[in-house]
Amino acid sequence: MCGRFALTATPEELLELFGLLEAEGFPARFNIAPTQPIIVVVASERAEPGSNLPERKALLVRWGFTPGWVKDPRKFPLLINARAETAIEKAAFRAAMRHRRVLVPASGFYEWQRPAKGSRDAAQAFWVRPRKGGIVALAGLMETWSSADGSEVDTAAILTTGANRAVSHIHDRMPVVIQPEDFSRWLDCKSQEPRDVADLMVPAAEDYFEAIPISEKVNKVTNTGPDLQDEVTPAAPIPKKRRADDRDDGGQMSLF
Known part of the structure; x- marks a missing residue:
């Protein structure tokens, strides 16, 4: 599952990691939510055969995938994630898996651990980041939706897979x-x-991410400061492993 993430890298860092043609300036974003614009990296044609020019470019797209065959996006579920195991089989994602795979730059992502059934405890939020810092490239899919009047909207979803050990005690899915x-x-x-x-x-290497417990401030999309990622002491003990019966609904249409 990936329902919120952050990107605080500079344009220079994106240029270096992804080999982009260019990257315009943009502010650090600490609480990126579905339906908001996100940066994706796509393949770009070389100017000439044998040229050493960069082969990738960055685009701004809407986070919330809309297949081209959808008539009215307002009546279509919000697809923020696509399950890697089944995306090629799903009508919504099949064409994008073949023709429009992208990378989604992130500094890390947020995940919520639901309390035990019957508990009155609130869900515990975590900031999941690379142990060594830097930018992480999430696998994504892109689709351009065209309306009847000819206007177009570029949209994207983030692919998820089974969680590795660093994340599985919080949630059973990860980007x-x-x-x-x-x-x-x-x-x-x-x-x-x-x-x-x-x-x-496939899941990232076991030691790639670390999960930091953070406050409930991240729950509100209007909270956008760096203090969202400050570590806190969890109100309740953190289980070592996620409960087998505590599953999400497939990770494609819900936020958390």
Whole structure:
């Protein structure tokens, strides 16, 4: 599951990591929520064969995937996530898996641990970030939706997979992470079929992330300051492992 994330990198850091043609200035964002604009990285054609120009560019898209065949987005569920295991089989994501795979830069993501059934405790929020810091590239899918009047909206969803050990005690899903050495293969939708990149859609290495308990401030999208990521002492003990019967609804249409 990935219902909120942050991106606080500078344009220079994005240029260096992703090899972009350009990256415009943008403010640090500590609480990115569904329906808001997010940055995605897509493959870009080279100017000339054999050129050393960068092959990627950054775009702003709406976080909330809308398939091209949808008539009225207002009557369609908000698809913020797509399950990596089944995306190629789903009508909503099938075309994007083949033709429009993207990378979503992030500094980390937020996740909520639900309390035990019958408990009056509130859900505990966590800031999940790379242990070594820096930018993480989440696997994403993009689709351009066209209205009857000809206007277009670029939209995207983040792919999720089963959680690794660092996250499984909080939630049983986590976003798919693409490592820098695999950027080109993931973004190459011309020669790399979905089956050719299936090996990339797996949980991150066990020691890649760390989960920091944080306050309930992150629950409100109007709270956007860096203090959202300040560590707190959890109100209740944190279980070592997520309960087997505490599952989400598939991770594609809900926020948390």
